[in-house]
Amino acid sequence: MSDVLNTAQDRVVTPNLPLQLRHKVIAVTSGKGGVGKTFVSANLAAALAKRGLKVLVLDADLGLANLDVVLNLYPKITLHDVFTGKSKLEEAIYKAPGGFSVLLAGSGMVEYSRMTSEVRDSFLHIMEGLVPNYDIVILDTGAGISDVVLFSVSMASEVLLVATPEPTALTDAYATVKVLAAQQKRQTIRMVINQTAKPGDGRAITAQLQLVLDRFVNAGSEHPLSLIHMGDIPADPSVRQAIMRRQLLAQSDPGCPAAQAISQLAKNIDVALLRREG
Amino acid sequence: MIRSPELPQINLSDLRLAEARALLEHDATFQLPSAEESPVAYVQKILDGLCELSLRDPLTGLSNRRCFNNLLNREIDSVARSGKSVLLLMLDIDYFKKVNDTYGHHAGDLVLQAVAKCLETCVRPLDSVARFGGEEFAAILPNCPTSFGSIVAERIRKAVADLSVVVSPTETIKITISIGGTFAPEWVRSTTALWTERADAQLYRAKSAGRNCVFIEEPLSVSVSADEKGMLFGHFLTDDTASENIANFASNGAHNELDELK
Numbered sequence: 005m006s007d008v009l010n011t012a013q014d015r016v017v018t019p020n021l022p023l024q025l026r027h028k029v030i031a032v033t034s035g036k037g038g039v040g041k042t043f044v045s046a047n048l049a050a051a052l053a054k055r056g057l058k059v060l061v062l063d064a065d066l067g068l069a070n071l072d073v074v075l076n077l078y079p080k081i082t083l084h085d086v087f088t089g090k091s092k093l094e095e096a097i098y099k100a101p102g103g104f105s106v107l108l109a110g111s112g113m114v115e116y117s118r119m120t121s122e123v124r125d126s127f128l129h130i131m132e133g134l135v136p137n138y139d140i141v142i143l144d145t146g147a148g149i150s151d152v153v154l155f156s157v158s159m160a161s162e163v164l165l166v167a168t169p170e171p172t173a174l175t176d177a178y179a180t181v182k183v184l185a186a187q188q189k190r191q192t193i194r195m196v197i198n199q200t201a202k203p204g205d206g207r208a209i210t211a212q213l214q215l216v217l218d219r220f221v222n223a224g225s226e227h228p229l230s231l232i233h234m235g236d237i238p239a240d241p242s243v244r245q246a247i248m249r250r251q252l253l254a255q256s257d258p259g260c261p262a263a264q265a266i267s268q269l270a271k272n273i274d275v276a277l278l279r280r281e282g
Numbered sequence: 283m284i285r286s287p288e289l290p291q292i293n294l295s296d297l298r299l300a301e302a303r304a305l306l307e308h309d310a311t312f313q314l315p316s317a318e319e320s321p322v323a324y325v326q327k328i329l330d331g332l333c334e335l336s337l338r339d340p341l342t343g344l345s346n347r348r349c350f351n352n353l354l355n356r357e358i359d360s361v362a363r364s365g366k367s368v369l370l371l372m373l374d375i376d377y378f379k380k381v382n383d384t385y386g387h388h389a390g391d392l393v394l395q396a397v398a399k400c401l402e403t404c405v406r407p408l409d410s411v412a413r414f415g416g417e418e419f420a421a422i423l424p425n426c427p428t429s430f431g432s433i434v435a436e437r438i439r440k441a442v443a444d445l446s447v448v449v450s451p452t453e454t455i456k457i458t459i460s461i462g463g464t465f466a467p468e469w470v471r472s473t474t475a476l477w478t479e480r481a482d483a484q485l486y487r488a489k490s491a492g493r494n495c496v497f498i499e500e501p502l503s504v505s506v507s508a509d510e511k512g513m514l515f516g517h518f519l520t521d522d523t524a525s526e527n528i529a530n531f532a533s534n535g536a537h538n539e540l541d542e543l544k
């Protein structure tokens with residue numbers, strides 16, 4: 005992959021995590037809130053771990069990513085303690101039920117959700133220490149396109165954009181794609197369509213988004229952006245149940261359609277990003 | 283006596299209001315409360331006066347930096363929600379130190395006041411101008427299309443360059459300003475620190491380029507037009523009602539303040 009981010013103009017943030025580290029980082033983002041980023045991040049992490057990968061999920065929305073709730077984990081030591089120098093980075097990393105590691109932001113981090121150069125620097129520093137120890141680091145970013153979200157995304161070579169078929173979610177996903185194209189000169193964005201009604205819907209939505217992009221954004225652009233459809237996750241009552249029980253799908257209902265879709269998504273990511281065969 | 287559900291009773295004579303009143307007395311623009319008013323109205327007026335005082339720059343009458351940061355935060359909120367285009371300008375008087383050194387501080391003050399007045403007359407009522415500190419000013423222009431940024435800033439620059447400031451009965455001086463500007467990235471929740479930092483960087487470019495000029499950061503274009511929305515949802519359309527709904531959803535309201543900008 006070409007180093008698209010190094011050619012990015014510095015706009016809102018300055019991405020400068022070393023390239024070999026960025027290659028291991030996936031940012032899960034959406035534009036609209038509540039479409040399933042955290043659900044996807046956590047369950048995808050478990051599915052990738054099951055495939056033998058060493059995975060870490062980080063609450064990259066600095067306390068707003070509700071990862072703690074989904075995983076039913078309320079750790080004593082959080083990213084906040086690392087930021088303030090109270091604890092060492094290793095102490096803030098916990099094992100989640102699905103066999104992967106998590107680094108949670110802690111509620112104290114909300115004050116940092118207003119990005120400053122210092123927050124940026126400590127965040128980068130933490131990532132530099134963290135990423136070498138894992139095969140994949142998943143950043144669960146928050147709702148909206150904030151400076152924090154854009155900054156987290158800039159530290160990832162791959163973006164997994166979660167959208168649902170709803171018009172508002174699609175508009176926000178499209179706006180996010182445009183921001184990423186303009187701000188970071190990205191050439192690929194990977195799509196996951198969550199809560200689909202029937203097979204094939206997700207692929208059709210991604211194709212439609214691509215058509216709009218080609219017509220309004222890519223026309224005449226030096227950096228045409230392509231969307232890669234990575235998978236659909238069907239709307240499935242088991243998801244709500246799992247979340248209510250504070251469990252991963254793999255624990256509460258491993259055979260349900262959504263769980264199968266997540267396994268397939270993990271396989272697609274494994275093949276596409278780590279070049280490993282299914 | 284003042285009664286309030288949360289507060290214990292307060293006896294007005296326990297409050298030291300004289301000092302606050304004296305502060306307000308120095309400012310000719312305030313209507314001081316008279317002693318005949320009801321105690322509540324009296325205290326309220328003093329408090330209102332102090333609030334006003336804490337948000338205004340005494341020399342120029344413009345918003346001060348504290349007030350400006352509040353306004354910026356408000357705009358950041360609205361940009362993140364609506365994706366509207368908002369321009370932040372940082373404006374700095376060129377060679378201001380020379381004015382002070384050559385003509386004295388009183389002349390410096392007169393120049394600051396003249397520039398402040400000029401800036402205020404250059405912008406629309408919905409725009410805000412503030413004294414950011416020293417000889418630096420800032421302006422927020424909500425709902426300013428990206429294509430107008432340079433035009434507006436250039437007009438302000440020229441208006442200041444055309445000023446003649448009378449600094450003494452025998453001396454009239456010309457001044458110029460440098461302007462740096464940046465749009466809040468549409469849909470992006472920024473921070474006051476980052477946004478002003480970016481505008482300052484443009485101001486620095488203007489200073490380095492020789493002053494008396496304008497630099498506006500090339501804006502990100504991420505607005506989602508009605509055409510884009512229409513095409514985005516095109517495949518969902520099954521009947522006419524659906525298409526009508528989507529057309530309503532997709533249409534962007536017209537903003538007549540735009541006309542004032544030109």
Ligand SMILES: Nc1ncnc2c1ncn2[C@@H]1O[C@H](COP(=O)(O)OP(=O)(O)OP(=O)(O)O)[C@@H](O)[C@H]1O
Nearest residue numbers: 037038039040041042043147199238239240243244
């Ligand atoms: N495939 C699905 N089927 C059914 N319900 C789902 C599915 N995916 C997500 N949900 C529901 O959507 C809710 C929101 O999911 P989640 O918290 O992961 O969203 P999010 O994008 O992380 O939200 P936020 O923007 O607030 O961080 C879940 O609690 C769940 O009930």
Ligand SMILES: [Mg+2]
Nearest residue numbers: 041042069070
């Ligand atoms: Mg979340």
